[in-house]
Amino acid sequence: MTQRIVVKIGSQVLCDKQGALNREVMASLVLQVAGLAREGRQLLLVSSGAVAAGSGIAGSRLERIADPVARRQVLAATGQVRLMETYRALFEQHGLTVAQVLASKSDFQTRRHYLNMRGCIEALLGAGIVPIVNENDVVSITELMFTDNDELAGLLAGMVNADLLCLLSTVPGVFDGDPDDSATRCIETWDPERHQLEDIVQRGTSALGRGGMHSKLAIALKAARLGTEVVIADGTDPDVLLKVVNAQSAGTRFPAQGEASSAKRWLASADGHATGAVTVNAGAETALLDRSRLASLLPVGVEDVEGSFSAGDVIRIRNAAGKVLGCGRARYDHEEARRLMGQRGQKPLIHYDYLYLLK
Template identity: 45%
Template sequence: MNNIEARFKRIAVKVGSNVVTQSDGSLNIGRMLRIVEDIAVLHKQGIDVILITSGAVAAGRGDVVPLKRTDEVSSKQMWAAIGQVKLMSNYQFLFGKYNILAGQVLAVKESFSDRRHYLNIRNCIDALLDNKVIPVVNENDTVSVSELMFTDNDELSGMISSMMGCGSLIILSNVDGIFTGVPSDENSELIREVGPESDNIEQYIAPVTSGFGRGGMLTKYSIARKLAGEGTHVYIANGTRNSIVTDIVRGKDVPFTHFVATDVEKDNVRKWLSHSEAFAKGAVYVNNGARDALRGEKASSLLLIGVEKIEGFFKKGDIIRILDSNGEQVGIGKSQYDSEKAEKLIGAKRKKPLIYYNYMHIDE
């Protein structure tokens, strides 16, 4: 492993609930140890590894039966509060066997909604990596509810991988990857590679979740395609296989689905924006001339003269959607005005742009 490929110099490893928990919901310490062993080997080789782990709610579920008056959301928050302590203490103990420190990073979706909070998280993880500490990231399920939740930790792992400039994300599930049918069917074949031009892969994926997890293969596929389009390789593999992470890094012939990264890498701001559509506070409708300019080969800012209508209420610095006159989305960007001022300046010339080109993400 002396000649490590560039794509593996910094990686993220996402571990699903169905990998780290047993059928009764208790933590699978033996499986956690195997994953920690893999990460320890890579860590000793000088590879930066960020671990994104699920399992807090599942780990806490078996410890207490909620009272009848405790609603479903509160029950999950309680289980997460109990389970996260168990989850992290076990990771610290297991990494400690290899004289490696592990640091907990709890995130909520809202933490990624503005650039300042986004950079705070990035700086924290950078500091951990610089000091040879393994960042162990999980969603803070004690405070994440309804619309403030990530779809699942696959979405969180995508945001972390993009934010930290990881060359690869390895998503560990309880199957070998994406199949052409039900994985247990002997006639189903593993799809080994998904390239930028691969089409109709979604037809093979059932929109269901399994076990204790909140997400499913469709979410993994969606995140993987987005990351690959940003220049990050993604591998979906079976976390119940021993040494799967090190085998992938070593280039061994093991089963997985590989989403091949494009050659074009986006800058950090555009990576942030590409994962921020859910945080949009309002919208701006643009005329055909502005739409065509934004979609052109030359980078263009959104000028107020090209604006037709402002929708919603937003502050300066908020993320807003860019729509054409038919309501079709063109992209998203960071507004330089609040909605009230932007509405007054519709059609104005010689004013600073509503959205600068370097704070804009145009849909492909």
């Protein structure tokens, strides 16, 4: 079976200290991608760098734009052209065609939009074309922006059922302590039994990007739970992708933990767009979290219904303490859910096939 790889390239990897595109680094990454493609692998790139690249184009014209939101949109609009033209020229040298895909968070909100975008990307991969995806910063609004392109890459890895997700930045991986401490070591393989997110991550964001190691680690853990192997590595290493694919020492590797269906992968991407919520009792919570059984959420286990939603909408599931357990696709609308709440012998409010639990 053809190996499918999603590669996210951060802005600090692509740009020099002045914010201009680093063509040498880009050429090295394109060379590696082209080599892997020749071996029969399918690759999808998630590339940052448009806003940074735009900074080197707009120049003094930016002084005329007082609104910071509009300024960022102009940088993204002008920089995306240069970014894609650079990729096109570099990939053309290796006989490969690229395609631009601009995504917004709302594209993952509804099942119809999600499947439409997935169909396009699947067609591109099947035709041997390299999709290059970036957030559509021109139309994205603050409350619906991705945390960063790490989040977008994680969602795309789930969408295309990727075997491997590579998150490339300028750090060599996840450290087991303060990176400035000489005793600190890079974790080669993440062990969920030994390592905990909050115990390890040094919070903070990079100079050129919106995200940080905390974001990368959270995305990596989520993608691994959904069945995609993840590696966080240094994108400036000239052989980083070859090392990762050939299981050589490079960065921090997160082994895949089982598999998830297409529907559950979509739910994992849509949980931030829930239109309502239900509160479940202790018995339902225990049943849902029991890994030894495939439990659906029945109306008898529901104690409260919040918000207005239609059948087919994504709703959150909370326990009595208010903790979010997961989300799922509602079989009933909010009125029917309230009417059936607490009743035995009814069909599931959320069937197991359309249920996604956070842990």
